[in-house]
Amino acid sequence: MDDSLVIDAVSRRFGALRALDDVSLSIREGEIFSLLGPSGCGKTTLLRLLAGFDAPEAGRIFLAGKDITALPPEHRPVNTVFQNYALFPHLSVRENIAFGPRLAGWSRSELRTAIDRMLALVKLESHADCKPAQLSGGQKQRTALARALVNRPRVLLLDEPLAALDLKLRQHLLVELASLHREVGTTFVYVTHDQGEAMSLSHRIAVMNRGRVEQVDEPERLYRQPATAFVAAFIGNTNIVDGRAESGGVRLADGLFAPLPDGVNAASGTSLRLSVRPEHMRLEIGGLEDPWRVAEVVFGGPHTQYWVEGRGQRWLIQQPGPPAFARGAAVQLRVESAGVSLLPEAGS
Amino acid sequence: MKHVFRGRTTEWLLTTPSLLWLAIFFALPAGLILMAAFRPADLHGGLGDGWSLAAVHALADPSYPALWFRTLWLSLVATLICLALALPAGYHLARLPRRRQGVILLLIVLPFLTNFLIRVFAWKTLLHPDGPLTRLLQNCGILSEDTLLLYNSGAVLAVLVYVHLPFALLPVYAAAERFDFCLLDAARDLGAGAWKRFWSVFLPGVGAGAGAGALLVLTGCLGQYVVPQLVGGTDNEMIGNRIVQRAFSDRNLPEAAALSGVLLIALLLVLMAQARKRRHSAREAGL
Numbered sequence: 001m002d003d004s005l006v007i008d009a010v011s012r013r014f015g016a017l018r019a020l021d022d023v024s025l026s027i028r029e030g031e032i033f034s035l036l037g038p039s040g041c042g043k044t045t046l047l048r049l050l051a052g053f054d055a056p057e058a059g060r061i062f063l064a065g066k067d068i069t070a071l072p073p074e075h076r077p078v079n080t081v082f083q084n085y086a087l088f089p090h091l092s093v094r095e096n097i098a099f100g101p102r103l104a105g106w107s108r109s110e111l112r113t114a115i116d117r118m119l120a121l122v123k124l125e126s127h128a129d130c131k132p133a134q135l136s137g138g139q140k141q142r143t144a145l146a147r148a149l150v151n152r153p154r155v156l157l158l159d160e161p162l163a164a165l166d167l168k169l170r171q172h173l174l175v176e177l178a179s180l181h182r183e184v185g186t187t188f189v190y191v192t193h194d195q196g197e198a199m200s201l202s203h204r205i206a207v208m209n210r211g212r213v214e215q216v217d218e219p220e221r222l223y224r225q226p227a228t229a230f231v232a233a234f235i236g237n238t239n240i241v242d243g244r245a246e247s248g249g250v251r252l253a254d255g256l257f258a259p260l261p262d263g264v265n266a267a268s269g270t271s272l273r274l275s276v277r278p279e280h281m282r283l284e285i286g287g288l289e290d291p292w293r294v295a296e297v298v299f300g301g302p303h304t305q306y307w308v309e310g311r312g313q314r315w316l317i318q319q320p321g322p323p324a325f326a327r328g329a330a331v332q333l334r335v336e337s338a339g340v341s342l343l344p345e346a347g348s
Numbered sequence: 349m350k351h352v353f354r355g356r357t358t359e360w361l362l363t364t365p366s367l368l369w370l371a372i373f374f375a376l377p378a379g380l381i382l383m384a385a386f387r388p389a390d391l392h393g394g395l396g397d398g399w400s401l402a403a404v405h406a407l408a409d410p411s412y413p414a415l416w417f418r419t420l421w422l423s424l425v426a427t428l429i430c431l432a433l434a435l436p437a438g439y440h441l442a443r444l445p446r447r448r449q450g451v452i453l454l455l456i457v458l459p460f461l462t463n464f465l466i467r468v469f470a471w472k473t474l475l476h477p478d479g480p481l482t483r484l485l486q487n488c489g490i491l492s493e494d495t496l497l498l499y500n501s502g503a504v505l506a507v508l509v510y511v512h513l514p515f516a517l518l519p520v521y522a523a524a525e526r527f528d529f530c531l532l533d534a535a536r537d538l539g540a541g542a543w544k545r546f547w548s549v550f551l552p553g554v555g556a557g558a559g560a561g562a563l564l565v566l567t568g569c570l571g572q573y574v575v576p577q578l579v580g581g582t583d584n585e586m587i588g589n590r591i592v593q594r595a596f597s598d599r600n601l602p603e604a605a606a607l608s609g610v611l612l613i614a615l616l617l618v619l620m621a622q623a624r625k626r627r628h629s630a631r632e633a634g635l
Contacts, residue, residue: 051537053533053536072536073533073536073537074536074537074538074539074540074541076537078537079537079538080533080534080537082530082534083535084528084530086528086530086531086533086534086546087534088531088534088535088549088552089531089553090552090553090555098539099535099548100539103538103539103540103544103626104539120441147538148537148538151538261389
């Protein structure tokens with residue numbers, strides 16, 4: 001696959017704030033690429049740079065090999081689905097979709113076929129003549145998608161397109177978005193603060209924090225091998241603990257032994273920082289001589305979460321099934337190597 | 349207690365004060381004026397007994413069509429100029445930080461604290477053949493020695509625009525302030541240039557405000573008589589001047605009432621057309 005959109009050492013400041021600090025990314029043709037991070041991490045600033053609404057102080061943006069850094073939004077082959085959809089309230093669904101093609105001077109018949117195809121694609125044929133005020137949240141979102149996609153952009157930018165919708169609808173639209181992508185094959189750049197959305201939709205994710213890219217990877221690798229403590233904590237739940245390497249694993253500060261996964265080695269005696277996923281820890285019945293006590297039990301349907309405390313350490317542990325331990329119960333802990341990953345902040 | 353403000357009866361109760369206000373201060377006087385047009389004039393400048401069509405027949409006076417025409421075009425052009433100034437001004441005003449908006453709005457309303465007549469007189473001084481503006485333009489060679497800035501339709505137009513501009517600007521600003529500027533980004537994203545964004549997105553967005561502003565300006569201009577009298581000279585009379593003349597010089601109230609009646613009915617027709625259009629677009633928006 002070719003790199004379609006290349007962001008090369010881009011920086012953008014607002015006063016003293018470094019919204020984007022030397023960000024470089026390479027987005028492939030036809031993939032769903034997510035920019036994921038908490039609010040203020042720079043993901044929206046980056047999206048505005050890609051759309052052309054803002055210009056970087058340093059760095060360049062290339063689209064299909066051409067430098068588009070200075071190209072204004074109206075001349076970029078890039079379209080955006082805005083967070084609040086920004087549908088034109090005085091135009092019908094059909095006229096909203098026709099806005100871009102009309103400006104591009106499409107012929108009448110070309111316009112008609114393209115719009116009918118779009119309406120069918122987003123299943124809005126029966127609402128073609130409605131005004132945006134008459135649409136539901138999901139229908140507005142689909143109209144915004146059709147209005148952007150009808151222009152056949154090289155890249156479709158999506159700015160938290162599901163943030164305004166409720167959970168059930170969000171999950172439903174996520175599936176629709178994925179199948180829509182399969183149909184049109186356009187490169188999607190998807191901005192979100194919701195790791196669940198990013199994980200389930202994206203081919204690759206860039207996790208951003210304070211204007212920098214922490215890690216770019218496939219969802220599964222992000223989860224299994226987080227590169228930094230920030231990524232480990234932002235993607236799912238985790239326990240971040242310090243320890244010292246010994247043969248075959250790591251002796252943690254509270255005495256617990258964590259085996260390292262295959263292929264990961266550390267010289268004995270070095271200080272390490274680890275991420276341990278809660279679902280890769282085992283709880284077993286313990287005795288009074290064991291230091292661990294269950295502090296909190298949270299029933300979560302298919303699984304149960306326990307907060308376990310002892311020797312100054314607090315562990316989050318997730319077990320399948322209903323609660324098996326009561327609060328205050330003495331337990332033993334075991335760490336599975338599959339849930340362990342090394343973090344770079346060792347010793348710091 | 350929660351349901352006190354519900355239902356048909358309470359709806360009527362709540363609208364009664366404003367309906368009464370309209371009835372006493374608008375419908376009643378308007379009705380009296382229309383009625384006065386069908387009375388004979390008496391010798392003392394009041395209304396005579398009985399009924400007469402003399403004032404209505406007098407509307408056919410051959411001097412009127414030119415006067416109506418001038419009134420109409422001056423008012424329409426003044427309205428268009430006011431809109432042309434108010435739309436970009438309202439746009440930029442709405443994009444300013446809140447505090448700055450307040451300061452500028454205050455500056456716009458400030459001239460209203462000065463008496464209307466004094467403001468028009470100030471223009472008279474400004475445009476006077478010996479006034480600063482004439483001197484300046486003559487010295488720059490833009491204006492020839494024998495051209496007057498005062499006493500022509502240009503002067504009337506300028507002062508009409510000056511006097512009525514806030515009435516256009518304030519409603520346009522109010523609409524622009526509620527306008528979602530994201531829509532302009534969206535239009536730009538879809539390939540629209542600056543003009544296209546203005547005409548196809550901003551203008552429809554503030555259309556209601558612009559319409560209200562235009563109506564306020566048009567209404568004010570059509571009935572205007574002080575401005576043409578002070579800066580227009582003898583050749584730039586508007587229908588308002590003739591109404592004043594009929595009422596106070598000729599002491600013929602019925603003819604003044606008939607002229608006013610025509611103006612009133614014309615404006616009511618415009619208002620009804622606009623209300624109809626608004627209802628229509630509200631229905632379209634699904635409200």
